[in-house]
Amino acid sequence: MTGNWNRWGPEDERGAPNLVTGAMVAAAAGLVQTGRVLSLGQLLDPGMPVSEGRTELSHYMERDGGDYAIGGRVMGRSRFSDDVVVMGMHTGTHIDALVHVWYDEELYNGHPQSSVRSRGASRCGIDKLGPIVARGVLLDVAAHRGVDALAVEGGAIGPGELQACAESQGVALGAGDVVLVRTGWLGACGDDGERFFGGEPGIDVDAARWLAERDVAVVGCDNYAVETIVPGVTAGFPVHEVLLRDCGVPLIESVVLDELAASGRHEFLFVVSPLPLRGGTASPVAPLAIL
Incomplete structure (x- = not known):
């Protein structure tokens, strides 16, 4: 399947966000009713769990109040602080670039695997994505099932359930939408790294294809990989393959959705802008839902 190639x-290296037109942005802005702004991003902290094999977040000060306490140079009367953060780009709430996952030696749109080298990705990197402002749609599957959070076993979400969830919430998906799927997983166990990364509920491959067929621009979820992962059963990342590589649909992972769900709003103005890191495979983000 090469759904959106060419x-x-x-x-092209941007993919499905190309679907969002100026008219769609203007229409999405019309969804703002109260002006309440919700951040959908996790708090970044050195103690936060990260998945196995990824770099833990490190945060340290280069200049602080202690430097002046021991006689640090004052510039006029100005004193300042500086800090440094070292972290993997797939830490906390982040958006995957289209280069993140591929197969058969071809990235999205047929760009070659050879374009990904030790200095970064010359094709389909996060710098090619740009800001995304669009209609956001929350599909609260946990609430639709009547549970606080889905379990790993039985946690696969198929297209029929997404459709039924949308209908029960009174929303219909449209071209250029940013679709956020709530499983309750992050809220239930996000502080327990072993449990959070040990498997997860999420959408299945059929649901991924169903979403792509509806021309959504972006898919996000409150888990670490968007897709359902059952230890010892799931092989690879098939939803990533379909959405990133085949259809050019970026993924936002570990989205904080509980406060948005509590608001009762299922459509809203959505805003996110990844760091324009040349050749990056992802970017930490703090997406906004404006109600």
């Missing part, structure tokens, strides 16, 4: 030309 749809926006053979050189």
